[in-house]
Amino acid sequence: MKIVVFGATGGTGRETVTLGLAAGHHVTAVVRRPEALQARPGLQIVVVPDLANAEMVDDVVGGRDVVISALGTNARGPVSVCTDGVRSILGSMTRTGVRRLIVVSAHGAAESNDGSLYARSLWAMLGHKMRDKDEMEELIRAxxxxxxxxxxxxxxxxxxTGVYRVGTDLKIRLTSAISRADLADFLLREATTPAFLHQAPRIAA
Incomplete structure (x- = not known):
């Protein structure tokens, strides 16, 4: 399977690239800097300094079977990395005819902002990033x-480990967590065998 990974240099993105290659997929990793990832057999590294460059994004999206976005940022204050990136990705998917998109968001975004202690704590600490994810999800759903x-x-x-729980109504507690490697495992599992089309599953160890 031909998979393109956006956010390939982040923690989840790197794990997705590694596990994807181990599974025999052809993986295209989109990076901002050429030295950000080490070359490996089966891995195509493509430098796209700005995802607003529609032509460059079209080139990496076109001909792929699945697009995985693990975009994120460590920046403080108002951010729009996820929203802007996914807007560009969706445009390219429309232009190139690629259908399958799997995106990492966060529990507490959109309707999963359920007033629980977990959600309240997350928004108190990372409100700017959560607003970015809310807007990103709105674009995807539309x-x-x-x-x-x-x-x-x-x-x-x-x-x-490959051992985790997934479900659209999975209970997420303040102590809930998942390894980036197991999250990547699920992203690839969903890429090869879709079980949650047009759904927003939660995942936890």
Whole structure:
């Protein structure tokens, strides 16, 4: 399967690239800087300094089977990385005819902002980033692509186990977490065997 990963240099993106290659997929990693990832067999590294460049994004999206977005930022204050990036990705998918989109969001975004202690705490700490995810999700839901929005709780740098729980009504608690490697495992599983088309599943260990 031909998979393109946006946000390939972040924690989840790197794990997605690694597991995707291990599974035998042809992976295209979109990066801002050529030195951001190490070359490996089966990996195509494409430098796109600005996702607003429609021609460059079209070139990496066109001909792929699945687009995975793990876009994010460590910046403080108001941000629009996820919204702007996904807007560009959706435009390219429309122009190139690619249908399948899997996007990492966060539990607490959109209707999963359920007033729970987890959601309230997340918004108190990361409100700017959560607003970005809200706007990103709105764009995705309004699109015509075959999307899945994945909503993890806290992300950990722990080994890949392949053991986790997934569901649209999964209970997320203040202590809930998932490793980036296991999140990547699910992204790839959903890419190859879609089980949550036009849904926003939650995932936790």
């Amino acid at each position: 699109s015509t692509v075959d999307w899945t929005i994945v909503r993890p709780p806290a992300l950990r740098n722990k080994p890949h």
